[in-house]
Amino acid sequence: MIKFNFIIILTIFLSFNIYSQNIEFSKENFLGKKKELGDALKNIKEGDKYFDLGYGNYFTAIDYYVKANDFNPNNSELNYKIGRAYLNTNQKFNALGYFEKSFKLDSTAMEDIRYMLAQSNQVNYKFDIAIKYFQQYKIYVKKNVPNNTEIIKEIDKKIKECNSGKELYKKPVNVSIENIGNTVNTKFPDYNPIINADESMMIFTSRRANSTGGKKYPQDGGYYEDIYISYFKDGKWNSPINPGTPLNTDLHDAALGLSPDGQKLLIYVDINGGDIFESILSGDNWTTPISLGDTINTGENHESSATYLYDGKTIFFVSDKPGGIGGRDIYMSKLDKNGKWGIPKNLGRTINTPYDEEGVFMHADGKTLYFSSKGHNSMGGYDIFKSTFVNGKWSEPINLGYPINTPENDVYFSISASGKHAYYSSAKPGGFGGQDIYKISFLEDNKTTDIKKDSLKAVANSLTLLKGTVTDAITGDPLRASIEIIDNVKNIIIATFESNSKTGKYLISLPSGVNYGININSTGYLFHSENFDIPVSSQFQEVTKDIKLNKLEIGSKVILNNIFFDFDKSTLRPESTSELERLIKLMKDIPTLVIEISGHTDNKGSAEYNKKLSESRAISVVNYLVSKGVANNRLKYMGYGFEQPIATNDTDEGRQLNRRTEFKIIQR
Secondary structure, three states: HHHHHHHHHHHHHHHHHHHHHHOOOHHHOOOOOOHHHHHHHHHHHHHHHHHOOOOOOHHHHHHHHHHHHHHOOOHHHHHHHHHHHHHOOOOHHHHHHHHHHHHHHHOOOOOOHHHHHHHHHHHOHHHHHHHHHHHHHHHHHHHHHOOOOHHHHHHHHHHOOOOOOHHHHHHHOOOEEOOOOOOOOOOOEEEEEEEOOOOEEEEEEEEEOOOOOOEOOOOOOOEOOOEEEEEOOOOOOOOEEEEOOOOOOOEEEEEEEOOOOOEEEEEEEEOOOEEEEEEEEEEEEOOOOOOOOOOOOOOOOOOOEEEEEEOOEEEEEOOOOOOOOOOEEEEEEEOOOOOOOOOEEEEOOOOOOOOOEEEEEEOOOOOOEEEEOOOOOOOOOOOOEEEEOOOOOOOOOOOOOOOOOOOOOOOOEOOOOOOOEEEEEEEOOOOOOOOOEEEEEEEOOOOHHHHHHHHHHHHHHHEEEEEEEEEEOOHHHHHHHHEEEEEOOOOOEEEEEOOOOOOOOEEEEOOOOOEEEEEOOOOOOOOOOEEEEEEEOOOEEEEEEEEEEEEEOOOOOOOOOOOOOOOOOEOOOOOHHHHHHHHHHHHOOOOOOOOEEEEEOOOOOHHHHHHHHHHHHHHOOOOOOHHOOHHHHHEEEEOOOOOOOOOOOOOOHHHHHHHHEEEEEEEE
């Protein structure tokens, strides 16, 4: 019995000793396995070749290294090489086991093995162990590496990331993250998903086999980037389509930013170091992309990310041009009166750090900016942050937290107008390819800390999403129409959009705190107006408003929804100016036009009183038009009181609709 136990102990000791011993790829160690040894050495050589080629070739290097490792798994240097290769991919989490084995086999073989162990522990959320190895490597560098200031600075940054990671990891935010499935995702990289405001369309970038050119990029062996489009129908994302030329070319074409209405697209074109172009959706077809010009695209510098403000007149973009705060900074540019993009303005040190910023996305509310950064309190690589523009300045960026952010690179985040869902790309275990597109759902959690509530607060609580179709009132045919958004108080046009020429669909984001006039125009039709007075305190709402335009013919009527009077009076309020100016323009454009201005009320009060009030209001409009040069003989007026209701008078909403000013064409 004693002898038997001794044999067991000896066997365990020998096994452990063999495992712990570094075995070189030499003839002496593999007698009788000359061919296998030769094959392993060839695989290592091939792996080294692909590793040295760099970006896009690391997985090929790993394939060769692993073949050699299957033959001899107990070589410290080869395990190190596999770990290094994984650290250069989007599957960094696989590196840890190889570095641990390399270190166990020979802790002195590689000078920076502790740094590699630190990084691989960090990406696997083992922050305390990572900090230990970073500190050990820092001691080594101070003793053995001359001119080590930058290395020490980088190690200190990594330790700071680990400390941030510990705090964020302990307090996960209440979200669900799900792969959107293999209808969209493939075995190829699929990334940078961008959604329109109502989450009905997604545009993303992919390097799949059916790219427009069908060719592979020589530098990394992957297919060229192409832009793909998927639509959300019947509760799911449908099979993506490749829109082909002119949006996609034989070279790299990547989606960057989509206007909230889905009608304009900013794209990356691989010329001059990487430039930003714009394409517009006309019916079903995207126009030939046009460069944003040399104020945005600066020589050989790399402009890599861009997003629209809700009005389409401002963009935010990322560039590595000289003079920035860090390597890559976020800038803002506005369209001038000539339709040219103005000189970009750096967003400053509140947003930009000495490190890189990337993946910028402006929410449809017009004030909440999402972006990725390697600075601030990142837990490793790029983390996604948000900042809000309030009282003329950007708020301190807030980390969106774990599990949205990880110790790896988390970039390109797009959120719906409702704030309920967001999309981003990630290389998570169990995915379909190197990078897949994931959906984030923000969940309710009464136990959420104040910090987490602030970071995940629904950004859309001050936004109205207005959508619908513009059609001919008689035929129902969809119309291409110009849609002006007016600030009635300031009497300025905030933005101009167009409905889609094929479908008539439109989609507009209206941030709260403004009295909006909406003016819809189409050639050969009377204009149509809507009013949305949205208080600052209003919550997110989605309003569907189908617009039916009447042709310019006798008998056609238009409700002037942006004519306002003081309560119970006929005095025109200043907010009426824009609507009245449109009517004046119509009268000047068609000098033969004769119209009737009519006033209407609800049924509160006597018929006599309401008829008199409605007539007085009609007269006020006529007097204004005459004062602006419209001939008196082209204008009639009538006060109908509550004789011609267009809605019930039994509800507040109905009575409000009945209180209106109209004009009718009586001669053309």
